[in-house]
Amino acid sequence: MARTNSVSARPSSTLRQRVYEQLRSAIEQGRLRAGTRLPPSREHASSLGVSRNTVLWAVQRLQAEGYIEARVGDGTYVSQAAAAATAAPAPGLVAPPRGLSRRGQLIAETAARWRPPHVAARAFRIGAPEVATFPFALWDRLARQATPRQRSAGAQYLDPAGEPALREAIALWLWASRGIRCDAAQVVVCSGSQQGIDLIARLLLDVGDEVLVEDPGYPGIRASLLGHGALARPVDMDADGMRIDDAATRWPAARMAVVTPTHQFPTGVGMGLARRQALLQWARAQDAWVVEDDYDGEFQYGSAAQRVPALCSLPGSERVLYVGTFSKTLHPGLRLGFVVVPPALVEAFAMARAITDRHAPGDAQAVLARFIAEGHLLRHLRQMRELYQARQQVLINALADATEGAVHLLPSDRGMHLLYEASPGTDDEGPSRKALDAGVMLAPLSRYTLQSPRKGWLLGYAGFDAAELAGAARIVGPLLPR
Amino acid sequence: MARTNSVSARPSSTLRQRVYEQLRSAIEQGRLRAGTRLPPSREHASSLGVSRNTVLWAVQRLQAEGYIEARVGDGTYVSQAAAAATAAPAPGLVAPPRGLSRRGQLIAETAARWRPPHVAARAFRIGAPEVATFPFALWDRLARQATPRQRSAGAQYLDPAGEPALREAIALWLWASRGIRCDAAQVVVCSGSQQGIDLIARLLLDVGDEVLVEDPGYPGIRASLLGHGALARPVDMDADGMRIDDAATRWPAARMAVVTPTHQFPTGVGMGLARRQALLQWARAQDAWVVEDDYDGEFQYGSAAQRVPALCSLPGSERVLYVGTFSKTLHPGLRLGFVVVPPALVEAFAMARAITDRHAPGDAQAVLARFIAEGHLLRHLRQMRELYQARQQVLINALADATEGAVHLLPSDRGMHLLYEASPGTDDEGPSRKALDAGVMLAPLSRYTLQSPRKGWLLGYAGFDAAELAGAARIVGPLLPR
Numbered sequence: 001m002a003r004t005n006s007v008s009a010r011p012s013s014t015l016r017q018r019v020y021e022q023l024r025s026a027i028e029q030g031r032l033r034a035g036t037r038l039p040p041s042r043e044h045a046s047s048l049g050v051s052r053n054t055v056l057w058a059v060q061r062l063q064a065e066g067y068i069e070a071r072v073g074d075g076t077y078v079s080q081a082a083a084a085a086t087a088a089p090a091p092g093l094v095a096p097p098r099g100l101s102r103r104g105q106l107i108a109e110t111a112a113r114w115r116p117p118h119v120a121a122r123a124f125r126i127g128a129p130e131v132a133t134f135p136f137a138l139w140d141r142l143a144r145q146a147t148p149r150q151r152s153a154g155a156q157y158l159d160p161a162g163e164p165a166l167r168e169a170i171a172l173w174l175w176a177s178r179g180i181r182c183d184a185a186q187v188v189v190c191s192g193s194q195q196g197i198d199l200i201a202r203l204l205l206d207v208g209d210e211v212l213v214e215d216p217g218y219p220g221i222r223a224s225l226l227g228h229g230a231l232a233r234p235v236d237m238d239a240d241g242m243r244i245d246d247a248a249t250r251w252p253a254a255r256m257a258v259v260t261p262t263h264q265f266p267t268g269v270g271m272g273l274a275r276r277q278a279l280l281q282w283a284r285a286q287d288a289w290v291v292e293d294d295y296d297g298e299f300q301y302g303s304a305a306q307r308v309p310a311l312c313s314l315p316g317s318e319r320v321l322y323v324g325t326f327s328k329t330l331h332p333g334l335r336l337g338f339v340v341v342p343p344a345l346v347e348a349f350a351m352a353r354a355i356t357d358r359h360a361p362g363d364a365q366a367v368l369a370r371f372i373a374e375g376h377l378l379r380h381l382r383q384m385r386e387l388y389q390a391r392q393q394v395l396i397n398a399l400a401d402a403t404e405g406a407v408h409l410l411p412s413d414r415g416m417h418l419l420y421e422a423s424p425g426t427d428d429e430g431p432s433r434k435a436l437d438a439g440v441m442l443a444p445l446s447r448y449t450l451q452s453p454r455k456g457w458l459l460g461y462a463g464f465d466a467a468e469l470a471g472a473a474r475i476v477g478p479l480l481p482r
Numbered sequence: 483m484a485r486t487n488s489v490s491a492r493p494s495s496t497l498r499q500r501v502y503e504q505l506r507s508a509i510e511q512g513r514l515r516a517g518t519r520l521p522p523s524r525e526h527a528s529s530l531g532v533s534r535n536t537v538l539w540a541v542q543r544l545q546a547e548g549y550i551e552a553r554v555g556d557g558t559y560v561s562q563a564a565a566a567a568t569a570a571p572a573p574g575l576v577a578p579p580r581g582l583s584r585r586g587q588l589i590a591e592t593a594a595r596w597r598p599p600h601v602a603a604r605a606f607r608i609g610a611p612e613v614a615t616f617p618f619a620l621w622d623r624l625a626r627q628a629t630p631r632q633r634s635a636g637a638q639y640l641d642p643a644g645e646p647a648l649r650e651a652i653a654l655w656l657w658a659s660r661g662i663r664c665d666a667a668q669v670v671v672c673s674g675s676q677q678g679i680d681l682i683a684r685l686l687l688d689v690g691d692e693v694l695v696e697d698p699g700y701p702g703i704r705a706s707l708l709g710h711g712a713l714a715r716p717v718d719m720d721a722d723g724m725r726i727d728d729a730a731t732r733w734p735a736a737r738m739a740v741v742t743p744t745h746q747f748p749t750g751v752g753m754g755l756a757r758r759q760a761l762l763q764w765a766r767a768q769d770a771w772v773v774e775d776d777y778d779g780e781f782q783y784g785s786a787a788q789r790v791p792a793l794c795s796l797p798g799s800e801r802v803l804y805v806g807t808f809s810k811t812l813h814p815g816l817r818l819g820f821v822v823v824p825p826a827l828v829e830a831f832a833m834a835r836a837i838t839d840r841h842a843p844g845d846a847q848a849v850l851a852r853f854i855a856e857g858h859l860l861r862h863l864r865q866m867r868e869l870y871q872a873r874q875q876v877l878i879n880a881l882a883d884a885t886e887g888a889v890h891l892l893p894s895d896r897g898m899h900l901l902y903e904a905s906p907g908t909d910d911e912g913p914s915r916k917a918l919d920a921g922v923m924l925a926p927l928s929r930y931t932l933q934s935p936r937k938g939w940l941l942g943y944a945g946f947d948a949a950e951l952a953g954a955a956r957i958v959g960p961l962l963p964r
Contacts, residue, residue, distance in 0.1 A: 057539075099771070100830055104685035107837065108830040116836055118641045131637040132630075140626060148614075155613040155813035159600045191673070195839035202709075203586035207689075224837045227684075289581070331637035333844030348582055348590040354598055355589065355706045357677035357839070362815030364843060 015050060020058035021102060027067050027078055036078045038068065107227040114219035117441075123472035124395075125441040126266065126417040126460035127295075130387060131331045135380065142370045143363060154362030160354035161346065162189025162338070163365040169372040170324075170338055178297060179309030180322060180340065188339045188349045189360050192332070193295060193325040196339040197221050197258070199352045200321055201228040203345070204256065204289055212247050212257035216448035218265045221258055221293065234450035237264060241271030244279045248286075256289045257282070261311045262297040263415045266448050266458050270414075276311050283319040290320045298329050298381055299462075300414040301389040318342060326368065328416065328462075329381060336360060336368055388416060388462045391469065395461040398470040402477030409459070416463075419445065421456035422481055428455040431479035440472045442479075497532060502540035503584060509549050509560055518560045520550065589709040596701035599923075605954035606877075607923040608748065608899040608942035609777075612869060613813045617862065624852045625845060636844030642836035643828065644671025644820070645847040651854040652806075652820055660779060661791030662804060662822065670821045670831045671842050674814070675775060675807040678821040679703050679740070681834045682803055683710040685827070686738065686771055694729050694739035698930035700747045703740055703775065712738075716932035719746060723753030726761045730768075738771045739764070743793045744779040745897045748930050748940050752896075758793050765801040772802045780811050780863055781944075782896040783871040800824060808850065810898065810944075811863060818842060818850055870898060870944045873951065877943040880952040884959030891941070898944035901927065904963055906935040913961035914939065922954045924961075 026032040038044065041059065045052040059076060062068040069079040100108055121128035146154070154163075161167070167187040174180040174187075190196050197220075205211065207229035213222055215234035222232045233254055235247040242259055257279065261271035271279075283290045292311045300307040312322040325337035341349050353359065371377055395418065396409045409418045422428060428444035435442035445456040457480065461469060508514040520526065523541065527534040541558060544550040551561040582590055603610035628636070636645075643649070649669040656662040656669075672678045679702075687693065689711035695704055697716035704714045715736055717729040724741055739761065743753035753761075765772045774793045782789040794804040807819035823831050835841065853859055877900065878891045891900045904910060910926035917924035927938040939962065943951060 099686065099769075099827070101686050101688040101691065103688050104830060104834075107685060107834050110837060111829065111833045114837075115833075116639060116642075116840070118639050118841075120635060121638055128638070131634045134634070134637060136630075136633050140622065143625075144622060148618075151618050152613045152616070153602060155616060155815035156603055156610070157598060157600050157809075157814045160598075191839035194837070198838050203589060204581065204583050206583040206585050209583065220837070227834070227837045287581075327639075332639045332840075333637035335840065335843045345581070347593065348586060351593045351597075352586075352589050352709070355592060355596075355676070355702070355709045356680050357673035358598070358814075358817065359600075361817045361843060361846060364846070 016054040016057045019048060019050060019054055020061055023058055023062055024067060025102075025105075027062075032078050034078050038076045038078070040075065103227075103229065106229065110223040110226055113226075114223040116220065121463050122439065122441050123464040123468045124417070124443075124459040124461065124476070125463065126443055126458050127328065127332075128460055128463035129328050129331060129416065130384060130463050131333075132465075134331055135376070138376060139367060139371065142367045142374075142376075145370070146363070146366060150366065151363070154366050156362070158359045158362055158365075159350070160359045161350040162187065162360060163362070163369065165369040165373070166365045167338075169369045173372055173377065174310075174322075174324070174340065178294065178324075179313035181313070182340050183343070185346060186340050186343055188341055188346065188353065189365065190337050190339060190353065191335045191357070191360060192327050192337040193293060193323045194220060194224065194337075195356075196323040196325075196337055197224045197291070197293070198228075199339065199349055199356070200256075200289075200291055200323075201225055201230060202352050202356075203348050205230045209256070210251055210254040212242070212244075212251060212254045213450070214242050214259060214264060215450045215452045216266055216445060216454060217258075217450075218260070218293070218295075219448060222450075225258075232450070234452070236452065237267060237269060239269060240275040241269050242275070242279070244275065244282050248282055254286070254288060256291060258291040258293060259311070260293050260295060262294055262300070262308055265293070265295060266417070266419060266443075266445065267454075268412055268415055268417075268419055270308060271311070276314060277316075279311070280314065280316045280320070284316070288319065290317075292320050292322045294322060294324050296328050296414070296416055297324075299385060299388055299416055301385055302413050306413075312340060329377065329384075330368075330371075334364060334368070336364060384462075391461045391464065391466070392418065394466045395459060395469050395473065398466075398473035399459075399477055401470075402473040403480070403482070406482040407477060407480050417458050417460040419456055419458055420480060421445070421454065424453040424455055426455040426481060428457060431476075432457065434479050435476050438475045440475045442476055498536040498539045501530060501532060501536055502543050505540055505544055506549060507584075507587075509544075514560050516560050520558045520560070522557065585709075585711065588711065592705040592708055595708075596705040598702065603945050604921065604923050605946040605950045606899070606925075606941040606943065606958070607945065608925055608940050609810065609814075610942055610945035611810050611813060611898065612866060612945050613815075614947075616813055617858070620858060621849060621853065624849045624856075624858075627852070628845070628848060632848065633845070636848050638844070640841045640844055640847075641832070642841045643832040644669065644842060645844070645851065647851040647855075648847045649820075651851045655854055655859065656792075656804075656806070656822065660776065660806075661795035663795070664822050665825070667828060668822050668825055670823055670828065670835065671847065672819050672821060672835065673817045673839070673842060674809050674819040675777060675805045676702060676706065676819075677838075678805040678807075678819055679706045679773070679775070680710075681821065681831055681838070682738075682771075682773055682805075683707055683712060684834050684838075685830050687712045691738070692733055692736040694724070694726075694733060694736045695932070696724050696741060696746060697932045697934045698748055698927060698936060699740075699932075700742070700775070700777075701930060704932075707740075714932070716934070718934065719749060719751060721751060722757040723751050724757070724761070726757065726764050730764055736768070736770060738773060740773040740775060741793070742775050742777060744776055744782075744790055747775070747777060748899065748901065748925075748927065749936075750894055750897055750899075750901055752790060753793070758796060759798075761793070762796065762798045762802070766798070770801065772799075774802050774804045776804060776806055778810050778896070778898050779806075781867060781870055781898055783867055784895050788895075794822060811859065811866075812850075812853075816846060816850070818846060866944075873943045873946065873948070874900065876948045877941060877951050877955065880948075880955035881941075881959055883952075884955040885962070885964070888964040889959060889962050899940050899942040901938055901940055902962060903927070903936065903938035906937055908937040908963060910937040910939060913958075916961050917958050920957045922957045924958055 041055045045055040070076050167184040170187045171184040210231045213232045233251040312320045322340040432442045432444040443458040523537045527537040649666040652669045653666040692713045695714045715733040794802045804822040914924045914926040925940040
C-alpha cells in the first residue's frame with residue numbers, strides 16, 4: 001500500500017497514527033479477518049518495534065470506531081461487523097492508485113462491492129423502468145412552454161433546496177399518492193435517491209457511526225455509507241421485514257436504520273404495521289434516524305385503497321427521513337429525486353447540497369414541476385402500473401413455459417422484479433454468469449447479501465416487452481434449479 | 483451545544499473523545515481564539531475533573547489535526563491556522579439543529595461563511611453570465627434532433643464519469659481553446675465546478691489535511707474544504723498570483739493548493755510563468771496536488787494568440803487537476819462542468835461520482851456534446867467575448883460619469899468583473915449594504931478574505947446591459963470613496 005508507506009513522510013502524522021492506519025487498513029482490506037484475535041499489546045508492540053502505549057492508542061481508537069471489540073478477560077478481536085462491512089475485495093480489484101487519501105481509498109475500494117452497470121438495460125435487469133415509450137415529445141413541449149423570462153430565470157444560480165414550484169408539486173403529490181403530509185419547505189430536491197442518501201450520510205453520520213441495513217439489501221446504499229466511513233451493520237429479514245428487535249440487541253450503538261418498508265429491496269417483503277411501529281419506537285428510544293427508501297413505492301398494483309402508505313406517514317415518524325426518486329416513476333437519466341426532512345434540518349440539507357454541487361438543473365426542475373402539476377405523472381403512472389403488472393404475468397408464464405412448468409415464480413402485487421429463491425447452499429453466481437454470456441442479465445441474490453446465506457435470482461420485468469421477456473426466459477429457464 | 487452534550491450518551495464514545503470534541507468545537511466556534519494558550523495539562527485535567535492522560539490524548543489529537551500547536555518550552559496554543567480556517571460565525575448564525583453529526587454541524591456552520599444568493603442576478607453581481615439572449619431555441623432544437631433510440635439510451639443509468647460523446651467533445655475543446663492535451667478518458671463530467679472540488683476533496687483529502695487557498699479567494703471552495711474537515715490555509719497574493727514561496731515555508735504540511743491562475747478570483751491577477759513553474763515544482767517536491775480552477779479562463783479578450791493557456795497545459799503538470807465549468811460559458815442553471823484528472827485516478831473519480839449521485843442527466847449531456855461538436859460553443863463564446871468586453875467599457879464609463887471622473891476602474895483584458903480596491907482601513911461592507919438597499923449587488927472584497935486586510939468592491943458586468951449598468955453605476959458612484 002503505497003499510501004500507508006507514505007504516511008510516515010507527512011509531518012503531522014505520528015507513529016501511533018501510522019500504527020492505527022496500518023491496522024485499520026489491514027482490517028478493511030480483509031488481511032485481518034473477523035474473529036482474529038490480536039496479539040497481547042506487549043508482544044504486538046515489540047513485534048512492531050514501538051512502545052506499548054503506541055499500540056494501545058491505536059487499538060483503543062479502532063475499538064471506538066467499531067473495528068475491534070474487547071471481550072472481557074479474553075483480549076481483543078477483529079469485530080464481525082467491521083469485517084462484514086468491509087468484506088474482502090472481489091478478485092477484479094486493482095490496488096487503488098497512489099495519492100488517494102485514506103478516505104479516497106475507501107471510496108475506490110467500494111468499486112469492488114458495487115459497480116453499477118451502465119450498458120443499455122436488457123432483460124432481466126432490475127430497477128430499469130420502461131423508457132422506450134416515455135413521453136419525450138410531451139416533455140419537450142412542456143419545456144418549450146416556458147416564457148423567455150421563465151427560461152432565463154431557470155438559467156441562473158438557484159435555491160440549493162430546489163425550485164419552489166417543484167417542491168410544492170412534490171409535497172402535494174406525496175400527500176395524494178403516499179399519504180405523507182409535509183410542507184413544501186421540507187422537500188429537498190436532489191439528484192436521484194443516491195444523492196439523498198449521500199446528503200443524509202454527510203449531515204447525520206460521523207466516521208465510525210453504525211447504521212443498520214437490510215441483509216440482503218441495496219449495495220448502492222452500503223457503498224455510500226462506507227464511503228463516508230460509516231459502518232453498515234447487517235440485519236436479517238423475516239416475513240415482516242427487517243428484524244429490528246434482534247438488531248437493537250445486536251447493534252446497540254446504531255444511530256440510523258435504512259429500510260425499504262413498502263417493498264423490501266430486493267426480497268420484495270412488505271414491512272407489517274407492528275414492525276413499523278417497533279422501528280419508530282426504536283428510533284425514538286435510541287435518538288436514531290430512520291431512512292425510508294421508497295424506491296418503487298409507486299408501483300403497487302391493487303386499487304388505490306389497498307396501497308400501503310409510506311412509513312413516513314405514520315404518527316410518531318418524526319425521526320424518519322423519506323427518500324423518493326423519479327428514476328423509476330419517470331427514468332434514471334433524469335437524475336431527479338428528493339428527501340423529505342424534518343423542518344429543523346432543511347437549512348443544513350440545503351447547505352450540504354450547495355457545497356456539494358450547488359443545485360439541480362433549472363429547466364429539468366421546471367418541466368418536472370409542470371409534468372406533475374398538470375397531471376401527466378398521474379397518467380403516466382397509471383399506464384405504467386397496468387403495463388408492469390401485465391409484464392409480471394408475462395414473465396411468470398414465459399419462465400413456466402421455458403421450464404415446462406418446473407419454475408413458477410410467485411406473483412406479487414407490487415414492484416418491478418420478482419425473486420426466485422434457491423436453497424442456501426446453491427451457487428447462484430454460476431447460472432448468472434452463464435446467462436450473461438448468452439446476453440441475459442440475471443442478478444444473483446448473493447450479490448445483495450452481507451452475512452445472509454440466502455441465494456436465488458432477481459428477475460426484473462418492468463422495462464422489457466413480451467418478446468424480450470420470453471426470449472430471456474428461454475435462455476434462463478434451463479439454467480435455474482428446479 | 484446539544485450535540486456535544488449528547489455525545490456522552492453514545493456507548494462507543496469515551497471520556498477523552500468527549501474532551502477532544504468539546505475542545506475542537508470550542509476552537510471551531512471561535513470560543514477559543516487563535517493564540518489562546520491552553521492551561522497546563524495538569525490544571526486543565528483537574529478543572530475538567532478528568533485524568534491528565536485524558537487531556538493529553540485530546541490535546542495531542544488536536545495537535546495532529548492542526549488545531550493546536552506546541553511551542554517548544556512554552557506550552558500549547560490554539561493555532562492561527564485553525565482559527566483562520568474556522569473564523570467566528572457571522573452574527574446571523576443560528577445554532578445548528580440537534581441531531582446533526584459533528585461533521586454535519588461543520589457543514590451547517592459553513593452557511594455563516596458562504597451562503598450563495600439565489601435571487602435573479604442584478605448588476606453588479608459577479609460570476610453571472612448573459613442569459614437573457616442565450617440560444618435556448620437552438621438548444622431545444624438540438625434536443626429534438628435525438629433519434630428515439632438515442633433518447634431512450636440517455637434515459638438509462640449512464641457512465642458515472644460522463645457520456646463518451648461529451649467527454650470526447652470536451653477533450654477536443656480543451657486542446658483547441660486552453661492548450662490542454664488530454665485524453666477523453668481523463669475527463670470526468672460533473673455538476674459544475676463545485677462538484678469538481680467536492681469530488682477532489684473526497685478522494686484526495688483526509689480530515690485535518692491542509693490545503694493552500696488564495697487570500698482573497700472563492701468562499702465556495704473554502705466551504706467545500708471545511709465541510710470535508712480539511713483546513714484551508716490562506717496564502718497572500720502579489721502581482722504574480724499566489725506566493726507559493728511564502729506558503730511553502732509557512733505551511734510545510736500542505737497537501738494541496740487550489741489556484742485560479744488565469745484570472746485570480748476575485749482580484750483578477752494573472753499568474754506569471756515563473757510562479758506557475760514554482761507552483762508545479764512545489765507540488766512535485768511535496769507530493770501535493772494542484773487544483774486549477776479555470777472558472778472564467780475562456781473570457782480573454784485579446785487575439786487567440788495572446789490568450790494565456792491553462793496551467794495544466796505546461797510540462798511537468800502531472801499533479802494538476804483541471805476544473806472547468808459551463809456555468810460561465812453557457813449558464814449556471816445547466817449544472818455541467820468537468821475535471822481533467824491523471825489517468826490513474828479516473829476510476830476512483832467515477833466511483834466517487836457513482837456513490838455521490840450516480841451521473842449527470844442524460845439529455846443535457848447529449849445536447850451539450852452536440853452544441854460543442856457542431857461549433858455552437860465557439861460561436862457563442864465569440865459573441866460573448868465581444869459583448870463582455872464592450873460591457874466592461876460601458877461599466878468603466880458609467881462609473882466615471884456617475885462620479886464626474888473621480889472613480890476610474892482599471893480595464894482588464896479578461897474576466898467578467900472588475901475590482902475597485904480601497905485602502906486597507908476602509909469599511910467596504912457599509913457601501914455594499916447601502917447599495918443593496920437601493921437594489922444594487924455590490925460585493926465587498928472583505929467577504930472574500932481570510933486574513934488579508936485588503937478592501938474594495940467587485941463589480942460584475944458580464945450579465946447586464948448598458949442601461950442596467952448605467953443605472954447601477956449612478957447608485958453606487960456616490961457610495962464609493964474617491
